[in-house]
Amino acid sequence: MRALLVGETALLVEVSSGEEAQALHAELLRRRAAGLLTVREIVPAARTVLLDGLEDPALLASRLTGSDVPAAPPREQEVVDIPVRYDGPDLAEVAAHWGVSAEEAAHLHAGTEFRVAFCGFAPGFGYLTGLPSRYDVPRRATPRTAVPAGSVALAGPYTGVYPRASPGGWQLIGTTDAVLWDHARVPAALLSPGTRVRFVPLVPA
Amino acid sequence: MTDRALAVVRAGALTTVQDRGRPGHAHVGVPRSGALDPPAAALVNRLVGNPPEAAVLETTLNGCAVRPRSAVTAAVGGAPCRVTLDGRPAAWGAPVRVPAGAVLEIGAALSGVRSYVAVSGGIAVEPLLGSRSTDLLSGLGPPPLTDGAVLPLGHPVDLHARVDVAPQPRPPAELVLRVTLGHRDDWFTPQAVRAFTTRAYRVSSASNRIGLRTQGPVLERARSGELPSEGMVLGAVQVPPDGRPVIFLADHPTTGGYPVIAVVRAADLPAAAQAVPGIPVRFVAVSRR
Numbered sequence: 001m002r003a004l005l006v007g008e009t010a011l012l013v014e015v016s017s018g019e020e021a022q023a024l025h026a027e028l029l030r031r032r033a034a035g036l037l038t039v040r041e042i043v044p045a046a047r048t049v050l051l052d053g054l055e056d057p058a059l060l061a062s063r064l065t066g067s068d069v070p071a072a073p074p075r076e077q078e079v080v081d082i083p084v085r086y087d088g089p090d091l092a093e094v095a096a097h098w099g100v101s102a103e104e105a106a107h108l109h110a111g112t113e114f115r116v117a118f119c120g121f122a123p124g125f126g127y128l129t130g131l132p133s134r135y136d137v138p139r140r141a142t143p144r145t146a147v148p149a150g151s152v153a154l155a156g157p158y159t160g161v162y163p164r165a166s167p168g169g170w171q172l173i174g175t176t177d178a179v180l181w182d183h184a185r186v187p188a189a190l191l192s193p194g195t196r197v198r199f200v201p202l203v204p205a
Numbered sequence: 206m207t208d209r210a211l212a213v214v215r216a217g218a219l220t221t222v223q224d225r226g227r228p229g230h231a232h233v234g235v236p237r238s239g240a241l242d243p244p245a246a247a248l249v250n251r252l253v254g255n256p257p258e259a260a261v262l263e264t265t266l267n268g269c270a271v272r273p274r275s276a277v278t279a280a281v282g283g284a285p286c287r288v289t290l291d292g293r294p295a296a297w298g299a300p301v302r303v304p305a306g307a308v309l310e311i312g313a314a315l316s317g318v319r320s321y322v323a324v325s326g327g328i329a330v331e332p333l334l335g336s337r338s339t340d341l342l343s344g345l346g347p348p349p350l351t352d353g354a355v356l357p358l359g360h361p362v363d364l365h366a367r368v369d370v371a372p373q374p375r376p377p378a379e380l381v382l383r384v385t386l387g388h389r390d391d392w393f394t395p396q397a398v399r400a401f402t403t404r405a406y407r408v409s410s411a412s413n414r415i416g417l418r419t420q421g422p423v424l425e426r427a428r429s430g431e432l433p434s435e436g437m438v439l440g441a442v443q444v445p446p447d448g449r450p451v452i453f454l455a456d457h458p459t460t461g462g463y464p465v466i467a468v469v470r471a472a473d474l475p476a477a478a479q480a481v482p483g484i485p486v487r488f489v490a491v492s493r494r
Contacts, residue, residue, distance in 0.1 A: 004388035007468030008493055010438045012388055041231040043436030045460050050436025052231070058493070119234040120434060120460030123343050127434075164344075183333050183345065189233040 001069055003061035010052040011061055018046060018117050018129055018157075020069045025049050025193055027070040044118045044193045046127075079113070079196045082161065084152050086110075086201060088172035090140070094154060097137050106201060108135070109173065114159060114197040119189070124163035124181030126191035133157060143169030150176045152199065159199075161191075174199075208274040209358040211324060214308055216350040217269035221339035221414075222328050223321075224260040230334055231459040237439065238340040239455050241414060241478030242319055245283035248371055249323035252280035252300050254361060259327030260337040262350070264320045268311035269350065271322070275305045277358065278325040282373055284317030284479055299370045317376025317479035329359035341414050342456040376479035380408065380486045382452070382469045384442060385493055389432065389464035393444070397424040401450065401466060402490045409449075410482035415458075416443075416451040417477050419486055423448030424466065434460045440469035442488070450488075452477055 001024070002014040015021050025044040028051070031037040037060075040053025054060060086106035095105035114130035139155045144167065147153070151162045153170035160170060163180035176199075180190050191197065213220075223246060226239020240246035240263055247257045262269065268286055273279075278300050281288050288295045289310040295301045303309050303324075311320055330337050330347045339346040350356075390398050406421030424444050437443070441453045443463045452469055454477065467488065469477065480486070 005385075005493065006388050006438055006465070007385055007440060008470065010468075012435060040228055041436070043231045043459060045435040046433030048433075048435040050231075050438070052436070052438050053228070118434070118460065119232060120458065121234060123230075123233060123235045123345060125234050187233075188334065192233050 001064055001067060003064045005057055005061060006050070009054055009057060010050060011054060011057040011064075013049045013051070013064055015047060015069050019072060021045065021047055021049055022115065022117060022194060023070050023072045045120070046118065077194060077196055079198050080190060081198050081200045082152075082176050082178045083202050084110070084174040084176045084199045085203060086174040088152065088174045090171035091173045094137055094171050094173055098135055105173070109159070110199050110201045114199070116191045116193050116195040116197065117158070118193050119191070121160075122163055122166060122181075124189040124191065125160055126193075126195070126197075128159040128191075128197055129157055131157065131159070137171050139169040140171060143167055147172065148175070150178070152176055208305070209326060209329075209360065210274045211328070211356045211358055212272045212274065213269070213350045213352060213354040213356070214272050215270035215310075216352050216354070217264050218267045219265040220269040220350040221263050221341070222260050222330055222347050222356070223263045223338045224336055225258050226338050226455060227334045227336035227345075231436065234343070234459050235334065235345065236340050236342050236456050236459060238336065238338040238346065240321065240338075241455055242283050242321065242475040244475050245319075245321045245373065246323075248373060249280040249282040249321045250327075251368055252282070252298075252371065253278045253323045253325045255323055255325065255327050256362065259323065259359070260330070261328065262322040264311055264314075264322070266318055267313045268320060269322070270308055270310040272306060272308045273303055273324065273358070277303050278361075279303050279309055280323050281311050281320055283319050283321040284314035284376055286314050286320050287312035298373055316481070318481055319478055324358055325361040326359035329357040340456050342458060374476070376481070377476045378484060380476060380480040380484060382473045382477065382486065382488050383491045384467035384469050384488050386467045386490050387465075390466050392426055392428055392432070392464035393466055394425050394427045397426070398466070400424065402488050406450070406486040406488070408480045408482050408484050408486055412480075412482060414454055414456040416453050417480065419450050419452075421449065421486075424450065426464070432462050432464050434462045437461045437465070438468060440471060440474055441465045442467045442469060454478065
């Protein structure tokens with residue numbers, strides 16, 4: 001674990017895998033909840049966790065550097081089920097990339113338990129991991145200018161669901177009516193880092 | 206409708222509602238948002254007796270005009286500009302009594318970019334995640350003002366000590382930004398890091414609330430490949446593949462995958478918010494305190 005000072009009030013903690021980032025994130029949340037850590041933002045990402053709004057980042061950096069990444073936390077969180085129709089325009093292409101039929105690709109995706117590694121891009125957009133790395137897919141060579149809200153999509157090692165219509169370069173494999181972001185709801189985001197997610201096919205895959 | 210309201214007579218190029226933003230939600234992808242020049246927003250609130258967290262209007266380059274439905278106290282600060290009340294000159298940087306139905310015109314910025322307009326009681330649009338700020342990256346908060354729109358006003362609390370006039374910093378003719386190098390300066394050649402802290406840049410007209418873009422020496426990377434997405438802070442100087450530094454302002458994305466060569470000191474960001482396209486920018490490396 002390596003801690004990099006970012007500006008004057010932030011610290012970026014680097015680890016060597018997405019799993020370690022998730023474990024570290026859970027541990028930092030635990031410390032904050034226990035009153036052991038005062039910080040404005042804890043932002044996990046692919047291989048890092050950012051701590052922003054620290055009183056003394058250098059002190060925390062010296063404590064974290066060289067220490068072991070905590071063990072993965074127990075998976076006690078509830079699973080969020082996202083109903084999905086595997087009808088995306090890129091499903092055939094993704095299936096071809098995986099060397100399976102479209103039906104098998106849907107079955108494979110729906111049979112995987114995902115976890116929100118981190119959020120970004122838009123409020124409520126989660127980067128979900130869970131598929132083995134052999135199922136990584138490239139982004140589309142030409143991004144779409146408009147991807148509809150509720151599109152279930154793949155890029156690299158990630159699955160994501162577009163909370164609202166936006167441009168996007170991910171491969172669209174399906175659609176959901178689940179509301180990913182509703183600022184009248186508490187919490188507004190259906191998915192936050194650490195959330196476990198299952199995609200439930202509306203038509204049996 | 207209640208008469209505690211403000212009608213928009215002229216929306217201007219881009220006028221938004223801003224307060225201190227919605228920090229604390231970056232982990233679900235919500236930018237912090239908020240006034241780009243927080244000291245200016247706090248000062249106009251003080252001038253009208255509002256608490257510092259009251260929502261104000263933030264204009265861009267060419268001001269705006271508003272008409273309150275009931276008498277209010279207003280104050281204009283930030284970028285210096287002409288202020289008129291029903292066509293007659295009124296004070297900038299001081300409280301102005303605006304009768305019901307009178308038009309308060311905030312003129313084009315004489316220098317700087319963003320003027321701030323506080324109205325007694327504050328702009329009282331519905332808060333979202335604890336803030337009334339318009340976030341132009343994610344579309345959260347009220348939309349930018351449009352001609353004819355009506356904004357609700359809060360009730361003046363007037364518990365706060367008013368001031369009659371207050372000194373305000375002059376918008377910069379040259380933007381000097383103190384930066385701490387890193388945390389990804391090792392992604393750039395030593396020549397690029399040297400160029401970054403010694404050569405002159407200019408503010409690009411493509412700048413907005415998300416980032417202050419620059420034109421100048423292209424910063425060459427020392428390594429190829431992609432950086433996995435990581436959390437981003439306010440003031441981060443991110444260098445996209447075109448090699449030209451972008452300084453992240455309030456509506457910046459919460460995560461990003463381009464390397465951050467340096468971070469601008471928070472105290473220097475209000476000046477960045479007032480930097481007119483075309484003016485020179487210098488990055489000065491300083492050590493952490």
